[in-house]
Amino acid sequence: MSGKVYLVGAGPGDPELLTLKGARCLGQAQVVVYDFLANPALLDLAPAAAERIYVGKKGGDHTLSQDEINRLLCDFGKAGKIVVRLKGGDPFVFGRGGEEASALASAGVSFEVVPGVTSAIAAPAYAGIPVTDRRCSTEVAFVTGHEDPTKVSSSINWPALAGLGTLVFLMGVKNLPDICAQLITHGKSPQTPAAAVRWGTTSQQETITGTLESLPRLVSEAGLKPPAVFVVGEVVKLRPEIAWFEKLPLFGKRVLVTRTRKQASKLSRKLRAMGAEVIEIPTIAIQPPADPGPLNKAAAQANTYDWLIFTSANGVEAFFAALQDAGRDVRALAGALLAAIGPATAQALKDKGLLPEVTAKSFVAEGLLEALKGQGLAGKRVLLPRAAQAREVLPETLRQWGAVVEVVPAYESVPPKGAGQNLAEALARGLEVITFTASSTVENLLALVSPADRKRLQDLSAQGKLTVAAIGPITAETARRHGLNVQVVPEAYTIDALVRALAAHFNRP
Ligand code: SAH
Numbered sequence: 001m002s003g004k005v006y007l008v009g010a011g012p013g014d015p016e017l018l019t020l021k022g023a024r025c026l027g028q029a030q031v032v033v034y035d036f037l038a039n040p041a042l043l044d045l046a047p048a049a050a051e052r053i054y055v056g057k058k059g060g061d062h063t064l065s066q067d068e069i070n071r072l073l074c075d076f077g078k079a080g081k082i083v084v085r086l087k088g089g090d091p092f093v094f095g096r097g098g099e100e101a102s103a104l105a106s107a108g109v110s111f112e113v114v115p116g117v118t119s120a121i122a123a124p125a126y127a128g129i130p131v132t133d134r135r136c137s138t139e140v141a142f143v144t145g146h147e148d149p150t151k152v153s154s155s156i157n158w159p160a161l162a163g164l165g166t167l168v169f170l171m172g173v174k175n176l177p178d179i180c181a182q183l184i185t186h187g188k189s190p191q192t193p194a195a196a197v198r199w200g201t202t203s204q205q206e207t208i209t210g211t212l213e214s215l216p217r218l219v220s221e222a223g224l225k226p227p228a229v230f231v232v233g234e235v236v237k238l239r240p241e242i243a244w245f246e247k248l249p250l251f252g253k254r255v256l257v258t259r260t261r262k263q264a265s266k267l268s269r270k271l272r273a274m275g276a277e278v279i280e281i282p283t284i285a286i287q288p289p290a291d292p293g294p295l296n297k298a299a300a301q302a303n304t305y306d307w308l309i310f311t312s313a314n315g316v317e318a319f320f321a322a323l324q325d326a327g328r329d330v331r332a333l334a335g336a337l338l339a340a341i342g343p344a345t346a347q348a349l350k351d352k353g354l355l356p357e358v359t360a361k362s363f364v365a366e367g368l369l370e371a372l373k374g375q376g377l378a379g380k381r382v383l384l385p386r387a388a389q390a391r392e393v394l395p396e397t398l399r400q401w402g403a404v405v406e407v408v409p410a411y412e413s414v415p416p417k418g419a420g421q422n423l424a425e426a427l428a429r430g431l432e433v434i435t436f437t438a439s440s441t442v443e444n445l446l447a448l449v450s451p452a453d454r455k456r457l458q459d460l461s462a463q464g465k466l467t468v469a470a471i472g473p474i475t476a477e478t479a480r481r482h483g484l485n486v487q488v489v490p491e492a493y494t495i496d497a498l499v500r501a502l503a504a505h506f507n508r509p
Pocket of ligand 1: 023039088090091093119198201226348
């Protein structure tokens with residue numbers, strides 16, 4: 001039985017530039033073989049059980065030779081596996097994807113090619129440079145900058161290139177002075193506009209502009225390192241007007257999102273829309289409570305409560321799962337009144353077809369109590385399905401009011417596997433912002449990191465090099481208690497307000 005190998009273009013860096021087809025292939029992969037230039041965030045799209053194999057090259061440092069990679073792909077294919085070979089940009093643009101496809105073809109392994117957004121177009125686009133434009137360039141050539149331009153037998157047709165509108169060189173940082181010299185020798189004006197774009201489409205994007213004559217010096221003065229594309233032509237002149245990415249409010253910020261994987265998406269989406277690069281580290285995994293008995297019992301007798309009070313969307317999900325397991329549906333709650341701690345919890349109820357009577361305005365236990373005051377809770381049977389570890393102020397106050405309160409642990413939040421390692425990698429790559437959306441995300445994150453990394457987080461935040469943002473005062477207080485210097489707390493305790501407050505913090509609302 002033969003499997004299938006998908007040669008998938010990962011896009012230039014921004015993970016949202018992966019194609020839908022690429023995402024579908026990743027979603028069904030049993031093995032992912034990936035490169036240095038493929039954004040590691042994309043690996044999250046593969047099933048947790050998929051094998052992930054890094055074969056990247058960085059500079060001259062190859063973990064596997066091209067022959068070994070070809071063999072690896074053929075072997076997995078022959079073993080019947082669904083393989084995604086994830087390559088930076090487009091697999092057939094200087095990606096040696098053609099060689100891999102040939103190897104698969106001659107081994108009789110079935111394969112498909114999923115083109116990607118190449119850095120040759122995307123890095124200039126994110127720097128505000130269209131590779132063609134009717135006003136100044138009617139053609140574009142993609143050229144390898146890897147070949148030594150001074151070698152006599154160069155297969156690059158310099159005279160032809162010198163006559164073209166736009167040239168995009170890849171892999172050319174080292175040879176930049178010789179590339180420019182060759183173009184000038186073959187008749188391109190030394191005054192032709194030119195630009196180098198490093199790590200295009202990512203938070204690390206850096207652009208240097210000049211002319212064919214000046215660019216080598218400017219690039220060397222800036223100490224620009226690979227990966228970078230190098231664009232030559234009149235189109236570079238359009239950059240001042242068109243540059244858009246670098247103007248986004250959170251451009252250049254790498255932001256750590258600490259949430260459960262499921263809940264992270266909204267915050268991550270909003271941050272990305274503002275130009276941030278998001279690193280999602282799940283610091284909490286939700287699992288059933290150690291003793292599910294009380295929750296199951298409460299669900300079975302759901303019709304006996306006067307009030308159900310929910311303090312998280314997780315609590316809503318867990319309670320309704322238990323209700324279903326008990327063979328009942330929402331009609332069991334026909335006689336009950338419902339309260340939610342905030343809009344996300346209220347939304348979780350609405351998704352079940354239920355409208356809560358009470359939704360707190362400030363999303364903390366105190367706010368919920370404020371909203372419940374005057375609801376005549378004395379003598380009422382109240383069910384509170386919530387996290388196994390939670391503050392006591394809510395049940396205690398309700399009891400003082402004369403309510404008969406049943407607190408049942410509906411779920412437990414625990415540290416997920418592998419997160420400590422992910423955080424260490426994020427710290428190594430550089431991090432500008434950490435967001436916390438609950439006290440438990442603070443506690444779990446700090447429990448996950450090594451003592452040395454914890455100290456580093458504390459020092460960076462004290463020096464103002466790392467901005468710590470908390471969704472509300474209680475989360476902020478928890479972060480401060482853990483030695484972090486919290487600089488951003490929005491006025492309303494919502495995801496939207498948190499993102500706006502961050503943009504305002506960087507003076508780019
Ligand atoms: N197949 C890839 C190119 C692989 S060759 C593609 O289609 O994009 C590697 C070269 O790609 C690097 O040396 C650099 O020139 C370019 N490159 C890849 N990602 C880049 C990025 N984010 N910004 C700038 N250049 C990039």
